[in-house]
Amino acid sequence: MIDFFAQQCALFSKGVDGAVKSKNYYLATLNIGQAFNASVMQGLIGWRCGLMSPVESFKKAVRQLSEGVRTIESFSENNCSKDLPIEKAVVISFLVDLPLPTLRINDLRSDRLLDAVLGNGLCRDWDESAWNTGLAQLKQNKRATLAVKTYTAYNHLRKNEGEDLNELIEHAESFFQNRAKDAFFSGGDETDGGGPDNDITIDYRLAAIMKKIGYNGGSAHRWQWS
Template structure:
C-alpha cells in the first residue's frame, strides 16, 4: 500500500478499535479493553509514523496514542488493582512518544525482571538512563546480540545508547546517525522485524515509517541534522 492507502486502512482500524473499547468499557471487560487499547495505540502510532515519513506533523496522532494508554492504565487499574499496565499495555512505547512530545507520562516501574528485552530497553531509552542504566542496558543488549534472529535488534539498541553517549555536534555522533539509519534500512530484509509489528519498519513498511526510537535519542542529543528520523516538531 502507498502512504495514503495505509493511512486510510489504519483510520478504519482505529474506528473499529474505538467502538470495541466502548463495548469493553460498558461491560467492564478488562481483557477486551486492553486488547482494543493496544490496537488503538498501534493505529495512532502507525498513522503518526507515516505522517512523519512524509514530512508532516505526527503530533496529533502521537498525543492520542499516549492519551489512550494513559487513560486505559488508570481505568483498568481501578477495575482490578492487580492489573499491570507495564505488562499488558504498550506503556514503554507510550513513554517514548511522550518523550518526543515533551509530555509527562506515568509509566510505572520498569524494574520487573520478567519484562521483555525491548520493553526494558525502551524504558531506559525514554528516560535517557545511559549512565545509571548502562550496565543493565549492556546486559540486555548482549542477550539480543547472541540470538541469531535478534542480532539486528541488539545492534540497533546498542547504537541508540551509543548515540546518547556521544558528544553533541561531534563527528562521532554524525557517524552513529548514519549507522543507525543503515540498521533501520536492514529491517526491510530482516525476518525478525518483517514478522513483527508494522510500526517497527520491517518488510514493505520500512519505506512507510521512521525509527522513532532513534528520533528519541536524537532529540535528547539536540541533533539538528538532515536525518528523516530526526524529530522536527
C-alpha cells in the same frame, strides 16, 4: 493508509469501551494496544511521506494509552506494563512533550526492557543494569542480530562519548533500512518498520535520541516539530 489506520483506531477504541464495560482485562489491553499502534502509524506515515505533521497523531496515541491504563487500573490489579506498549508510549511522549506515562519494568525483558530503559532515560535516570540485562536477553535470540546492533547504536549515540555524531547516526539509519528484510523486525509491530512498513515509517526511537542530544543535522529521522 492514513485513513485506513484512522478507521482502525476508531474500531479498536469502540472495542475498548465494550471490554471495559464487561471488565474484560485481556480484551481491553488488546484493543488499547491496537488503537495506540493505529494512531502511531498515522503519525509515522504522515511524517515519512511528507503528508502531515505527526504531532497530533502521536499525542492522541499517548493520551489514548494513558487513559486506557487508568481505566484498566480502576477494575484490575494486573500490571498493565506487561500487556500494553507503555515503553513505546514513553519514547513518543518525549517527542511531543507530554508527561511520561508511569512504567513498571519488572515484568519486561529483552527489547521491551531496552525500550523501557531508553524511554525512562530520556527524562529520568538511566538504568545501566537493566539495559545490560535486556541486551543480554536479546542476544539470546538468534534472529535478533540486527536488533542488538540497533540498540547498541542507540546507546552509543545517547552517550555521545567523543565519537562522530554523523557517523553514529548514519549507522543507526542503515540499521533501520535493513529492517525491511530482517525476520525479527518483520515479525514485530508495524510501528517498528519491519518488512514492507520500512518505506512508510520512521525510526522514532532514533528521533527521540537525536532530540535528547540536540542534534540538528539533515537526518530524515530528525524530529522537526516543537
